[in-house]
Amino acid sequence: DYTLAQQLNIVPYQFFPRYRVKLAQPDPENPEDELVVATKIVYYSYFKLSDFPEAQVGQTYFVEVAIEINGVFGDYGNSCEINAVAPEIPRSVAPKFKATAYPNPFADNFTLDVKTTSQSVVNVKVYDMVGRLIDQRDLRTSDLETTTIGDRYPSGVYNVVVAQEDTIETVRVIRR
Secondary structure, eight states: OEETTSEEEOOOOTTOOOEEEEEEEEOSSOTTSEEEEEEEEESSSEEEGGGSTTOOTTOEEEEEEEEEETTEEOOOOOOEEEEEEOOOOOOOOOOSEEEEEESSSBSSOEEEEEEESOOSOEEEEEEETTOOEEEEEEEOGGGGGGOEEOTTOOSEEEEEEEEETTEEEEEEEEEO
16 A cells, blocks of 8 residues: 555666656456556656556556666566555644643733643642742642632742653743
8 A cells, every 4th residue: 555645666777767657457347457547757766656647545556667778668567556545644642741821921820721631639839040949739630720820929930840640841931
């Protein structure tokens, strides 16, 4: 199985850089015969199904290659059966744990938005830029949305270390 954009290699024939590639399908009326879908001359020892505008995902093709020697193309070589498939779309994996603070910068206080799949307690430690521990809390995940932090902090920059089980995120916040 190959995607339309996947490179297919031709066994190169030294000193003869022109190849004719034939794309064919079985004849639906007579499966022993084939219908030529397209041919293309390539100057390198590879091609892609996408080089043929006629190629479509979900189709099976027979591919044959002929080499040009002394200005004449020889017979086609052995047929290779190729199934054209759609490329796999990578599924984005939702982070198991992600912490952000909003608003940031903040004037009065901020709230933590923690994306997690666990219900374990979230430990929050806030450090000033000198490294002193300013605040520490253990919060249930259900209380995170309603808990405000920072209302007594002076203006400055703070590192908020948010930990749950063996995962840690550090968020930098600024109080104006």
